[in-house]
Amino acid sequence: xxxxxxxxxxxxxxxxxxxxxxxxxxxxxxxxxxxxxxxxxxxxxxxxxxxxxxxxxxxxxxxxxxxxxxxxxxxxxxxxxxxxxxxxxxxxxxxxxxxxxxxxx
Amino acid sequence: xxxxxxxxxxxxxxxxxxxxxxxxxxxxxxxxxxxxxxxxxxxxxxxxxxxxxxxxxxxxxxxxxxxxxxxxxxxxxxxxxxxxxxxxxxxxxxxxxxxxxxxxxxxxxxxxxxxxxxxxxxxxxxxxxxxxxxxxxxxxxxxxxxxxxxxxxxxxxxxxxxxxxxxxxxxxxxxxxxxxxxxxxxxxxxxxxxxxxxxxxxxxxxxxxxxxxxxxxxxxxxxxxxxxxxxxxxxxxxxxxxxxxxxxxxxxxxxxxxxxxxxxxxxxxxxxxxxxxxxxxxxxxxxxxxxxxxxxxxxxxxxxxxxxxxxxxxxxxxxxxxxxxxxxxxxxxxxxxxxxxxxxxxxxxxxxxxxxxxxxxxxxxx
Numbered sequence: 001x002x003x004x005x006x007x008x009x010x011x012x013x014x015x016x017x018x019x020x021x022x023x024x025x026x027x028x029x030x031x032x033x034x035x036x037x038x039x040x041x042x043x044x045x046x047x048x049x050x051x052x053x054x055x056x057x058x059x060x061x062x063x064x065x066x067x068x069x070x071x072x073x074x075x076x077x078x079x080x081x082x083x084x085x086x087x088x089x090x091x092x093x094x095x096x097x098x099x100x101x102x103x104x105x
Numbered sequence: 106x107x108x109x110x111x112x113x114x115x116x117x118x119x120x121x122x123x124x125x126x127x128x129x130x131x132x133x134x135x136x137x138x139x140x141x142x143x144x145x146x147x148x149x150x151x152x153x154x155x156x157x158x159x160x161x162x163x164x165x166x167x168x169x170x171x172x173x174x175x176x177x178x179x180x181x182x183x184x185x186x187x188x189x190x191x192x193x194x195x196x197x198x199x200x201x202x203x204x205x206x207x208x209x210x211x212x213x214x215x216x217x218x219x220x221x222x223x224x225x226x227x228x229x230x231x232x233x234x235x236x237x238x239x240x241x242x243x244x245x246x247x248x249x250x251x252x253x254x255x256x257x258x259x260x261x262x263x264x265x266x267x268x269x270x271x272x273x274x275x276x277x278x279x280x281x282x283x284x285x286x287x288x289x290x291x292x293x294x295x296x297x298x299x300x301x302x303x304x305x306x307x308x309x310x311x312x313x314x315x316x317x318x319x320x321x322x323x324x325x326x327x328x329x330x331x332x333x334x335x336x337x338x339x340x341x342x343x344x345x346x347x348x349x350x351x352x353x354x355x356x357x358x359x360x361x362x363x364x365x366x367x368x369x370x371x372x373x374x375x376x377x378x379x380x381x382x383x384x385x386x387x388x389x390x391x392x393x394x395x396x397x398x399x400x401x402x403x404x405x406x407x408x409x410x411x412x413x414x415x416x417x418x419x420x421x422x423x424x425x426x427x428x429x430x431x432x433x434x435x436x437x438x439x440x441x442x443x444x445x446x447x448x449x450x451x452x453x454x455x456x457x458x459x460x461x462x463x464x465x466x467x468x469x470x471x
Binding site: 072 | 194
């Protein structure tokens with residue numbers, strides 16, 4: 001969870017007065033809060049940690065980092081299903097249903 | 106050099122290793138205080154690529170690992186309540202409390218949910234107005250702005266059924282505590298790049314001066330780490346002790362001003378216990394008085410917690426860099442990622458888990 005992943009801003013939106021964006025991480029897309037980089041524009045790359053952009057990054061560095069993370073398999077750990085990952089580590093089935101593990105908003 | 110071909114640019118990695126080797130004339134002990142860096146160092150065998158004189162000591166840089174047992178037990182108690190939806194990052198699910206973990210609470214019927222962002226927990230709270238929704242707010246300075254914003258939004262939007270179980274810790278006081286320890290062997294630090302993304306680097310010159318140690322802000326990717334080590338060794342060999350930024354593509358001296366302003370508003374500095382280390386003065390954040398009503402510890406009055414660490418787990422010594430994971434008798438035997446005795450065996454950023462995953466054969470046959 002220390003990981004901060006670079007992603008490209010696809011769109012901007014205002015949600016209840018909060019600046020949000022849709023960010024693409026090499027094919028995986030997530031809602032990201034832009035309140036800490038409020039002047040970021042569509043097409044720019046930002047470093048994202050737990051759904052918040054915390055810094056800008058130039059395109060070349062961002063693409064290189066994303067390729068590295070994909071190669072290392074860390075994107076799945078960051079964006080995958082937490083219960084599935086934990087269950088696999090424990091060698092036990094996922095408790096109950098997994099329906100509640102992802103919030104669509 | 107068996108690992109070099111795994112680097113994204115093996116030629117550059119080789120050059121950096123050669124330069125470190127050429128610069129090194131004596132033994133040096135360098136500590137990284139970032140779980141992501143620990144993971145990267147072990148995974149890529151960076152410590153094995155380095156000259157024998159350079160020892161990498163793995164510091165208390167994994168937020169999951171240093172969250173105190175008492176706080177885990179509080180989380181488990183709150184998560185067991187039928188009126189609560191308990192939200193957490195996935196890394197916390199299998200961190201052992203005194204008796205159980207969050208994964209077990211879920212198996213027993215507790216409503217434990219994994220979210221990607223703390224804002225998702227706020228969304229869950231708004232969708233479930235008749236339930237109490239608690240988010241487990243752990244982490245270093247990198248994660249704190251996300252939790253601060255979520256509490257700020259809860260207050261702004263009047264979401265009364267949301268609260269935060271806060272266990273935030275800060276890197277600079279931990280560096281000071283490590284340097285103050287009588288058994289300290291550390292001569293330089295790699296500072297965590299993304300902590301500095303948020304906080305900037307203003308807090309570090311005081312430490313370099315007081316303890317006469319180089320501190321080099323370093324990224325997470327293997328080449329970043331080699332570059333951080335190279336700069337550190339050059340400083341050590343020339344007798345300098347300065348703050349250097351080896352991660353300028355993401356870290357600016359002033360940090361992220363908007364995030365720092367939010368942190369200042371929502372949190373205040375407090376003493377915090379670190380799992381395996383103990384209390385470090387002024388080493389964490391709690392909610393400031395204006396946001397205290399969103400503090401899950403107050404809301405649920407979790408008291409009467411009696412904690413009990415495993416008798417044989419030596420993760421405290423691992424976290425302080427006093428022993429390497431495989432020097433613990435339980436490592437790879439009673440304690441594995443499948444049955445972790447300590448938090449350092451759970452998180453992929455924990456030193457024990459990293460050693461187990463990437464060094465298992467070597468250690469087993471040692």
